[in-house]
Amino acid sequence: MKSLQHTLFVSLIVVSLTPTYHGVEIIGGHEVEPHSKPYMVSIQKDECGKKSNTHYCGGALIRSGWVLTAAHCQSKGSIRVVLGAHSLSRNEKSQQKLQVKEQHPHPQFNKKTKENDIMLLELSNDAKINKDVKLLQLPKDKDADVKPGTRCTVAGWGVRTAKSNSPSDTLREVMLNVIDRKTCNSKDYYNRKPVVTKDMICASDSKGREDAAKGDSGGPLICDSKFKGIVSYGPRKPTAKKPGIYTLISKKYLDWIQKIIGIQTYNMTTEGFY
Structure with a gap:
């Protein structure tokens, strides 16, 4: 039982941002094949x-x-x-x-x-x-936005557990789904604090267990094999209704x-x- 609880805990992804904006980190996810993201x-x-x-x-x-x-x-x-x-x-x-x-x-x-x-x-x-x-090639301006439901990945060397302050030694990544801005700005989600604008992307897994977090800030969000966003912001604790926010690389x-x-x-x- 303890082993199962430990496995579930380390699989969580927490989005966290320090008050001085020194970054966000990936908790959990999986290690990528070495040098597969050059x-x-x-x-x-x-x-x-x-x-x-x-x-x-x-x-x-x-x-x-x-x-x-x-x-x-x-x-x-x-x-x-x-x-x-x-x-x-x-x-x-x-x-x-x-x-x-x-x-x-x-x-x-x-x-x-x-x-x-x-x-x-x-x-x-x-x-x-x-x-x-x-x-990494930048997106073309004509197809800059990303449709809700699109599957994306984000990678980084951020921490692997919520209690850790040390970055991961090896590069890791998680899979995410894009959430529409109206939902992300609704009362049940961010309630427009902050407002998710047309120049931002909301993304998380369906259960709120995986996302980017402290130490991963600035890393690329890859959707359909294209560079679409930059890790920006998210809450300290994992929740499906507080997705990660990414800067959309718009025109x-x-x-x-x-x-x-x-x-x-x-x-x-x-x-x-x-």
């Missing part, structure tokens, strides 16, 4: 008293010198990204560790309403694209990315796409 990025920072950098957010490599993540992952100190990783503790030959040259949070990011929770990280050097480090954000990077993002070639 676009995944671990964003890390120096922690006082610790010998190594600490993972606190996720992201996706969209160009050799640019990572897309959440605006609430912005840090006052220096940060770096780790590419080509499966295990964060092992010295994998596939890993590339690059410093972040500049952080570009969306100028209209609102911590209270969760709106415009998107940020670009400009890397100090270009990543070397290979079998373990590849680009307005594609235009903003184009302005910052200086290229037409949604007509990029698929070179380097996983």
Whole structure:
């Protein structure tokens, strides 16, 4: 009986966000095949008293010198990204560790309403694209929205249990279903606190046991094999009526990315796409 209870507990996914917006983490789910998601990025920072950098957010490599993540992952100190990783503790030959040259949070990011929770990280050097480090193609603006009921996945190195403060050593993922915005904004769900806008996606499993959470913030939401959203916000305890909220990569954000990077993002070639 204890074994069954333990199994059920570790399968729960909790969505959690710290008051200072230092990210969200996956609890439970399953470990992915090593290096099967070569676009995944671990964003890390120096922690006082610790010998190594600490993972606190996720992201996706969209160009050799640019990572897309959440605006609430912005840090006052220096940060770096780790590419080509499966295990964060092992010295994998596939890993590339690059410093972040500049952080570009969306100028209209609102911590209270969760709106415009998107940020670009400009890397100090270009990543070397290979079998373990590849680009994730941005969506096309004409089909940016995601229909309710769509099956999606989200991956990250976030914590595996609600009581843990340490990230998962290996990359894990969960499966989610998109929920329509009207339902998500209803009194039985978020009751418009915050308001789920047309630039956001609501997603969870049907029983409220699986979702993204602290440490997974900024990671990509993949729907029908397409990059559609960014892990943004969710409640501390798992519940079917408090789904995770994701920033939808809509046309307005594609235009903003184009302005910052200086290229037409949604007509990029698929070179380097996983």
